Amino acid sequence: MKPESAVVSITVNGTPHRLEADTRRTLVDLLREDLGLTGTKIGCGQGTCGACTVHVDGVRVLACLLLAVTVEGGQVLTIEGLGTPDGGLHELQQAFIDRDALQCGFCTPGQIMSGLGCIGEGRANTAEEIRESMSGNLCRCAAYPGIVAAIADVAEGQGA
Amino acid sequence: MTGARTPPEGRLPRVDARDKVTGAAEYTYDHSEPGQLHAALVCATFARGVLRDIRTAAAEVVPGVRLILTHRDTRGAVGPGLALMDGGQFHTSFDPLAGPEVRYHGQMVALVVADTPEQAExxxxLVELTAEELPAQVDPYAADEADDIEVFALRRGDPAGAVTHADLVVEATYETAAQLHQPIEPYATNARWSGDRLTVWSPTQWVVGEKHGLAAALGVEPDQVRVISRHVGGAFGGKALTLWHTVYTAEAARRLRRPVRLGVRRGQMATLGSFRPASRHRVRLAARRDGTLLGYEHACRTQGSRSDVLPLGGTALSARLYRFGAVAVREHVVPTDVITPGFMRAPLEFPTSFALECAIDELAVAAGLDPVELRRLNEPEVDPVDLLPFSGRNLPACLDRGAELFGWSRRQAPVGSMADPRTGETLGWGVAAAYYPGYGGGPTFCRARLSGDGVVEIALAAQDPGTGLRTALAQLVVERLRADPRRVRISLGDSDLPLAPMAAGSCSSATAAAAVEDAADRLLRRLRDLARKHWPGQEPAPGQAVPDRHRIVTPGGTSIDFGEIARREDGQAVTVEGSWIPEGLTPGMVADARAGRFVQAHETTPTAYRASYGAHFAEVGVDRVTGRVRVRRMVGVFDVGRVLHAAMLKNQLRGGMLWGVGHALMEQLHVDKEHGRFMGVDLGSYHILTHADAPAVEVELVTPPGPHADPVGARGAGEIGVVGSSAAVANAVFHATGRRIRRLPIRAHDLVDQ
Amino acid sequence: MRPFEYARPSDLAQALAAAGPDTVFIAGGTTVVDLMRLDVLAPRRLVGLGDVAELRRTELDGDPVRLGAGVTMAEAAALPLVRERYPALAAAIDLAASAQIRNVATLGGNLLQKTRCPYFRDASSPCGRRRPGDACSALTGHLEQRAVLGASPHCVAPYPGDMAVALVALEASVEAATAAKVVTVQVADLFREPGDAPHKETVLGDGDIITAVLLPAPRGTSAFVKLRDRASFAFAAASAAVSLELDHDRVVAARIALGGVATRPWRSSEAESAVSGERLTPERAFAAGEAAFEAVARTHENRRGIALGARAVTAALLACRGG
Known part of the structure; x- marks a missing residue:
């Protein structure tokens, strides 16, 4: 093995993987290129749009700003890991459909993963709080009102 | 915030939403091919000049590098490609790898292909450029006016003369900043050759144009090229035309005999495709004391490049907005050393409407009139330019309904007289009109195929870059055929499908719908005929005239599933073709469209001028200490003709209105005049709206009876939302602060600086 | 990005020993990865600090309060102690970047983040902060947000962070480990003005590691205000942190720091003097904001920075007053 590569052990959506990777490989490229999980999108590659949001060890992070080698041993959850084993949707995915919280759909997986984090962190109590907590996820179609409504629907349902 | 979990507006939910919320929807960069290689671009690091050397030695020894394409390798092998304005499909006729000439900072000068994206990057x-550099002018306002190119002028009557006997004259200069589309999906290309046949995955608003543009530039026949663009991650005009990096990715794949994928970096996007040019507007309005308009003069200078001339002034449209009395408008393009600007959401209408709708607000203040009232007062009976009747003009209705929803009657006219005691903000309420021409669209064909499993597939080479076209068409088919939505498929975004136009001009949904409606009707007639043929029987029983969902009732009264009919046919399928040729298009124009040229019917027909109208109302809160402007709520009411699917339309209209908020308060492309370049083009520096900036937006549609542009009667909603939205915000800022900021974006320091 | 080796030391001693030429430490990585992709940083070795337990050592019951430098911004802002006793710090973290970035960015890494000057971030532009001896491109080019305070002919790039500004107003320090010893440095003294050596950003050496942020017991109340073009997810166009000891509405002592408008987190003795001993009225708060820029000659280029910097100070003072 070349010094510029490393073995990365990582669990993605419950499945453990052990891969040799270029040390330069980012988590988002590892997910997409090595594991074929292309639901996580690359919008900017520099932490400014949120399209690559996934969860690592239970918190929402930007997969474009993490080198895969630094996530060694991590538990990763991506958009493909949501929903039920029989193909059913996660309730936040369903809420996005119900609220038509998208247009082009490119930022949508990141919005959903971030929205889950927002709810999990207890920052979905008011529309204003959701908006601030979700501001790391840009939507150029500006489907923002629907996204906020979808997150609020799920947060309310869980709080009830 | 609670709401029933029912599909919006009682219609079909967005039909591709499931794929989009699960990550299953495939965008260009998601596609991979076995043996695929990876490309990266090298862009010019100086403003203008001639490349003397491109040193590639250090790059060539990077492990995995397969190819470095520069102008030295490609001359003669590629091109030419014609710009749209010259009858082609390209964003610009200037091929950046045609030779050593560099016309702008950031111009693509080389394409590198390697085994992995990291190696290519x-x-x-490591590619080093040496060049003989030349001075560059990127500031349109510093450019010599003698070089301006006049692209449009129109005069009706004598507005300058009107000034001499007017009671009120408003004369001001307005500016809009250069802006970027910034779709969240970056440009990307995937190219694969199988023998002499090329398949390209590309995020485009025009698969047909891309196919013909690539064929021309690569020297192959159009039928050797297939372009696939099933999902596009935001376009807004920036993905309308063929871009040169797409050509060179395909060229690299041809040379390497391997599939090649290019993912463009965010910071490179600004100089690989188009942008909204900076514009400056000199507006003069003359009016009687009672607010009656007597004259409108509007001269605008719009930034251009040295490669192409693209008129983006838009005064031919603003000149029809009110009963102006007399009109004189002129438009100039200012050549500068930048990549050619281009179409960005309401390219003609956004800048012009900002200038005019702010000037109208200034006139209302001067006249002491309510700005809604002033607009109503100057409502024209006929189109003031061609004296044609309007085809469905509902601006007064939009203004009235918007005012009602917004609570406009509670507005206190004096500047700074409204406040929110809770936040301490000064409030301002502003209004502006919206308009967008009702282009007639291009020739559109579609195939409807019913297969033995009962699935109705509608296929055409149109695109849905988030507009909701798939959903609107599915809705139409469901209604027309009483089809089961679960057994309707809409296939778009593939140049092998029947001809359809570019997703542009807010008319592609209407034209696609017209063709699909035709196909659906033909399919239904065929099914009835086949039912009669295969199930001969008696007269239908009374009360059985209405068929069940996805079924045909035979003359004998039997209810038969669509699929059962298809299974009786040879090939287990029933296929029909539908089409829509907009009024005014000649057979020659239809042939042009088939040859991949851009064809679109005008908004003016021999008998009418057709356009969509709307009204924006905005409330801003201005922090008295910091000058922070916050748009607190907006109301928009629009007449966009017949509504195919209200939820899809409203989502787009809300998005457009929110674009107007971003355009008003933050979006601008910074220019470094000294080094002749744009600065801060990535999403960290070029700010677009975030969640926290987005106010509550209420949208309502006014749907009039009356004549329609086409059998479907729908006009698009993609662009009108941004027209006038920024003016409403600027007018609200004036109402709050008394400061008339005539240059976008309006920012806090403009409001607190002494 | 250039190829590099990656090392992951398991304790502080190993980490310090791993320092060397062409070596960069990486904690959360939100700055380092970004700059490596831009070819602005091109280390041959990257040393990950994720396993260094010493950097997580946090002591909330001490004086000073100790927050490990490897604690994430999100973790720090969630501490009830931080929210209750150091509101300026909590606000500065809450308003920084985005939730996703705060979840990985560490306190130490945040302090050491690099300027957002686009010429610094463009590897092809000359920049003395990036390459010693280069001329400053921003000086002749377009940098809307140029530093109004502390600039030199060699660099006009503003320090971008928020948290350091709050820490200066709170008179906090950092603890740093060098190969030889542990040192404590006031955050106010941590950053250098560019002078004629803009590449020397802090008083620390290249191989030193910030190990903790030390917060003295708060005196009075504090507030942080951030102004920018959009409501969230943007660096400060101007920010101000204020820590005030009040006797009713009279200011007994004030510590005022500015961000976004200076080459380093900027403590303004002029603004402090303008309010010390005075009643905290809106007029007085306004005068304090103006005082911070009294010595600066107005130009077209610095008009925005001065206007927003002054108003940030005013707003932060008024926030301490409770509105």
């Missing part, structure tokens, strides 16, 4: 960074 590393090698691209």
């Amino acid at each position: 590393q090698a691209a960074a």
Whole structure:
């Protein structure tokens, strides 16, 4: 093995993987290129749009700003890991459909993963709080009102 | 915030939403091919000049590097490609790898291909350029006016003369900043050759144009090229035309005999495709004391490039907005050393409407009139330019309904007289009109195929870059055929499908719908005929005239599933073709469209001028200490003709209105005049709206009876939302602060600086 | 990005020993990865600090309060102690970047983040902060947000962070480990003005590691205000942190720091003097904001920075007053 590569052990959506990777490989490229999980999108590659949001060890992070080698041993959850084993949707995915919280759909997986984090962190109590907590996820179609409504629907349902 | 979990507006939910919320929807960069290689671009690091050397030695020894394409390798092998304005499909006729000439900072000068994206990126960074540099002018307002190119002028009557006997004259200069589309999906290309046949995955608003543009530039026949663009991650005009990096990715794949994928970096996007040019507007309005308009003069200078001339002034449209009395408008393009600007959401209408709708607000203040009232007062009976009747003009209705929803009657006219005691903000309420021409669209064909499993597939080479076209068409088919939505498929975004136009001009949904409606009707007639043929029987029983969902009732009264009919046919399928040729298009124009040229019917027909109208109302809160402007709520009411699917339309209209908020308060492309370049083009520096900036937006549609542009009667909603939205915000800022900021974006320091 | 080796030391001693030429430490990585992709940083070795337990050592019951430098911004802002006793710090973290970035960015890494000057971030532009001896491109080019305070002919790039500004107003320090010893440095003294050596950003050496942020017991109340073009997810166009000891509405002592408008987190003795001993009225708060820029000659280029910097100070003072 070349010094510029490393073995990365990582669990993605419950499945453990052990891969040799270029040390330069980012988590988002590892997910997409090595594991074929292309639901996580690359919008900017520099932490400014949120399209690559996934969860690592239970918190929402930007997969474009993490080198895969630094996530060694991590538990990763991506958009493909949501929903039920029989193909059913996660309730936040369903809420996005119900609220038509998208247009082009490119930022949508990141919005959903971030929205889950927002709810999990207890920052979905008011529309204003959701908006601030979700501001790391840009939507150029500006489907923002629907996204906020979808997150609020799920947060309310869980709080009830 | 609670709401029933029912599909919006009682219609079909967005039909591709499931794929989009699960990550299953495939965008260009998601596609991979076995043996695929990876490309990266090298862009010019100086403003203008001639490349003397491109040193590639360091890049070539990077492990995995397969190819470095520069002008030295490609001359003669590629091109030419014609710009749209010259009858082609390209964003610009200037091929950046045609020779050593560099016309703008950031111009693509080389394409590197390697085994992995990391290797390609590393090698691209190691390519060294030496050049003979020349001075560059990127500031349109510093450019010599003698070089301006007049692209449009129109005069009706004598508005300058009107000034001499007017009671009120408003004369001011307005500016809009250069802006970027910034779709969240970056440009990307995937190219694969199988023998002499090329398949390209590309995020485009025009698969047909891309196919013909690529064929021309690569020297192959159009039928050797297939372009696939099933999902596009935001376009807004920036993905309308063929871009040169797409050509060179395909060229690299041809040379390497391997599939090649290019993912463009965010910071490179600004100089690989179009942008909204900076514009400056001199507006003069003359009016009687009672607010009656007597004259409108509007001269605008719009930034251009040295490669192409693209008129983006838009005064031919603003000149029809009110009963102006007399009109004189002129438009100039200012050549500068930048990549050619281009179409960005309401390219003609956004800048012009900002200038005019702010000037109208200034006139209302001067006249002491309510700005809604002033607009109503100057409502024209006929189109003031061609004296044609309007085809469905509902601006007064939009203004009235918007005012009602917004609570406009509670507005206190004096500047700074409204406040929110809870936040301490000064409030301002502003209004502006919206308009967008009702282009007639291009020739559209579609195939409807019913297969033995009962699935109705509608296929055409149109695109849905988030507009909701798939959903609107599915809705139409469901209604027309009483089809089961679960057994309707809409296939778009593939140049092998029947001809359809570019997703542009807010008319592609209407034209696609017209063709699909035709196909659906033909299919239904065929099914009835086949039912009669295969199930001969008696007269239908009374009360059985209405068929069940996805079924045909035979003359004998039997209810038969669509699929059962298809299974009786040879090939287990029933296929029909539908079409829509907009009024005014000649057979020659239809042939042009088939040859991949842009064809679109005008908004003016021999008998009418057709356009969509709307009204924006905005409330801003201005922090008295910091000058922070916050748009607190907006109301928009629009007449966009017949509504195919209200939820899809409203989502787009809300998005457009929110674009107007971003355009008003933050979006601008910074220019470094000294070094002749744009600065801060990535999403960290070029700010677009975030969640926290987005106010509550209420949208309502006014749907009039009356004549329609086409059998479907729908006009699009993609662009009108941004027209006038920024003016409503600027007018609200004036109402709050008394400061008339005539240059976008309006920012806090403009409001607190002494 | 250039190829590099990656090392992951398991304790502080190993980490310090791993320092060397062409070596960069990486904690959360939100700055380092970004700059490596831009070819602005091109280390041959990257040393990950994720396993260094010493950097997580946090002591909330001490004086000073100790927050490990490897604690994430999100973790720090969630501490009830931080929210209750150091509101300026909590606000500065809450308003920084985005939730996703705060979840990985560490306190130490945040302090050491690099300027957002686009010429610094463009590897092809000359920049003395990036390459010693280069001329400053921003000086002749377009940098809307140029530093109004502390600039030199060699660099006009503003320090971008928020948290350091709050820490200066709170008179906090950092603890740093060098190969030889542990040192404590006031955050106010941590950053250098560019002078004629803009590449020397802090008083620390290249191989030193910030190990903790030390917060003295708060005196009075504090507030942080951030102004920018959009409501969230943007660096400060101007920010101000204020820590005030009040006797009713009279200011007994004030510590005022500015961000976004200076080459380093900027403590303004002029603004402090303008309010010390005075009643905290809106007029007085306004005068304090103006005082911070009294010595600066107005130009077209610095008009925005001065206007927003002054108003940030005013707003932060008024926030301490409770509105």
